[in-house]
Amino acid sequence: MPATTFKTGIGLKKYHLRNLYSKQNNQVLAGISQIIDGCTESAVERFYNELTSFEKSKKFLSEQMVQDRLKNELKSWIEDVLSPKSETDIPTLIDKQYLIGEVHARIDIPMDLVDSAMFLIKHTVFLSILDSQLDKEMKNRAIILVDAILSASLAIIDQSYLKDLVENERIAQEYKGHVSAQEIALEIEGIKSQTYKWLSNLMAVLASNKEYKFRSINKDDVVLWIIHKLPQYVNKPSFLEPINDTVNQIEQIHIEISQNTENRSEAILLLQKKISELNFLLTEIANANLHESNQLDALSSLTERRFLDPIMQKETQIALQMQSRYSVIMADIDNFKLINDQFGHQVGDDVIKHVSKILKTNIRVSDYIFRYGGEEFLILLPETDLKTSIHIAEKLRQKLEQSIIETHQADKSLTVTCSLGVAEFANHPDYMQVIKRADEKLYQSKNNGKNQVSY
CATH class of the missing domain: 3.30.70.270 (Reverse transcriptase/Diguanylate cyclase domain)
Incomplete structure (x- = not known):
């Protein structure tokens, strides 16, 4: 008796999806093709209405993106997985599910939201099948098959997503230590120098009695660095909150100085104090990273x-x-x-x-x-x-x-x-x-x- 082969994880999911496109099941899919074509647009609409209703979806979805691109992509996906497949079509189909999972991981889209919204696609398709002229047995077979195919496809997407998400998180954590303490300290010293230069330029303009044209500090390279690069260096997120608060306070004082042409001296003293506080917080980060090791590209130092x-x-x-x-x-x-x-x-x-x-x-x-x-x-x-x-x-x-x-x-x-x-x-x-x-x-x-x- 031959040894039994047990398939686990994503291998089992691929095996399951492959078996769903048997000759008999392909006949069922061919028989409901017009029903699928007729309900796909409604299913996609319900899916994205549900997905975009979640607050946490707003960081990776916009209304324009959904309308211009994502609705058509989802419609094509539904029509693809719910159409008959030959044996030679299936490897390409499975590869597509892997790719979708990888893209979802890059976007960092929460799969629990996708899984939740997927129920609405199934529900829409099921109702369309039940409302059709198919006989009772064919309706039952079609609903069971559609449910199995969508679930198996989503299972591969989820597995691929989790694999890539774990890898991305591992690399993200590794990156936090990839710059040496000396590199971080030098970069922070450069930023501190720029904050004092910004303050000196501001005071020089004010002292000259020239018309002051307000330019938000949020457009300055100092704040761009704080927003875009500093979080990559910080192992303790608690360091970031006081820095962001201090930057916001500096901006508010800056606005007050630009709007009030008289009695600026008190605001300028407060601004100097806040700049010093910001630089003290940045120095703390430099000191906290002294133990980090250098993992830059050895040849280019990039x-x-x-x-x-x-x-x-x-x-x-x-x-x-x-x-x-x-x-x-x-x-x-x-x-x-x-x-x-x-x-x-x-x-x-x-x-x-x-x-x-x-x-x-x-x-x-x-x-x-x-x-x-x-x-x-x-x-x-x-x-x-x-x-x-x-x-x-x-x-x-x-x-x-x-x-x-x-x-x-x-x-x-x-x-x-x-x-x-x-x-x-x-x-x-x-x-x-x-x-x-x-x-x-x-x-x-x-x-x-x-x-x-x-x-």
Whole structure:
């Protein structure tokens, strides 16, 4: 007697879904195809009405996104899983369920909300089947089959989602320790210096009796850094609340100073005090991170690609919540293979280090830069629109083109160029969409002659 094979976890779910598309079940699906076509739109409408009624869904869904894209995607999914499948169709169908789970994990959509709203899809389809002209036996078979297929598909999505969610959380926690204490301390010292510079500029303008044009501190690089990068460094969320409160107090005092042209001295003293409090809190964070170890990319000293997912996920959530923009620049060193072949890999390493330094020193402290591949880099620009990002990309291209690379070989100095692609976040909760568009624009630059910016 052959040994019994036990299937567990996602393997069992795949096995179950595969068996649901038998010859007899495919006949049932073919028999209800018109019913499915007729009720899908109503089912999708009920699903998203339910999903968007939850407060916590607002961080990853917008009304425009639902109307423009997600309704059509869900409609296609229902029609796909509830249509007959041949044996050769099933692997592709299963892969699609995996992919949906991965996307849900990247978006960080709570699966309990999806599971809850899925009941309404089933309910709508069941009612349509019951109201049809099918005989009683066919109705029963159809309802049981639809329930089984939707449940099995959702089970694979849930399993894939949980697997990716756990991995994303592990990487996010690891990222909190990826920057050394020295790196954090230097960055914080730079931010503290900028706060005093901002205060000095404000006082100089006020002392000159010139008309003061108010510009919110929330647009300053200091606050952008606090919003977008500081949470990635902090192991204790309790550190963030007093910092955010202090920034809000600084902004309120700043507004008062801009509106009150007389008796500003007391408000300025209070502003100085709050700036000092903010810098004290930032120093505490630097001290608290002294035990952290350094896990930057060894060659480029840039953030490793493996930390990209939690950071992109967080920035996408911030952009959706604040209705703001971010942009992505993809950059690739031109003719890098030729450099390696002609001068050797040590010179190639010198080129990577040089390009990394040029890119890193010409972006804001609130921006992120990753070594994305061998000679490819990804730059994430929070709260930056496409027009500004194109300007930044062009500046980086020119800086690199004009620089001289000193190599380990005493008689060898080089110049290199870079091709760049730029894309702006377009309100899609899956951040891979904007990365893909930036990558496509990068290859457009490559194909059009290199050493240029495409957008």
